[in-house]
Amino acid sequence: MTLPLKNVHAGVAPSWWPPAPGWWLVTAGVLALVAVGCWLWRRRRRRHAALLRLFDDAVAGAGSPVQQVAAMSELLRRAARRIKPEADRLDGEAWLRFLDDGLKHPAFVHGPGALLGDGGFRPDVDPAAVEALRVVARQRYLDWMRRA
Structure with a gap:
């Protein structure tokens, strides 16, 4: 005896909403990574x-x-200790070469x-030269403080 076969119909495709639990975990993980990245960037x-x-305040x-000039020199020496502990003891040409390194x-x-070499010991310094020094000293200070 043969049984008659009925037509097989494909089921209804699942809806895209709500997503499967795994997709919720992936979404939560991505959002957590974005939040941590934003927090680190802001910090x-x-x-x-x-x-x-x-x-600038100093x-x-x-x-x-x-x-x-003396204040900039002091700030740079403090920052230099973060890079190389004995760097604050350098003076003259060795100090300037270390700053250029x-x-x-x-x-x-x-x-x-x-100007850092002797500007803090002069009786008078050109304000334009101090401003030019401030630009390069500020950048060097920031580089060293961010690195260490």
Whole structure:
């Protein structure tokens, strides 16, 4: 005896909503990664702004251009200790070469940064030279503080 076969019909395709539990986990993981990334980015920007504010406030708090040069030198020496612990003991040409180490365009031995060598000991310093020094010293300070 043969049984008659009935037509087989394909079932209804599952709906795309609601997604399967695995997709909810994937979505939660991606959102968590995005949230952590945003938090790290924001933290880095705040730290960057705080370092710049610290440098600018210390230099602005110094009265005369000579005192501003001394304040920049002190900040750079503090930052240098984070890179190399004995770097704050360097002086003269060795200190300026250390400041130039790793820069694409050296600015301390033969540039506006050379003022750090003796600018803090002069009776008078050109304010334009101090401003040029401030630009390169600020960038070097920020580089060192972010690296370590």
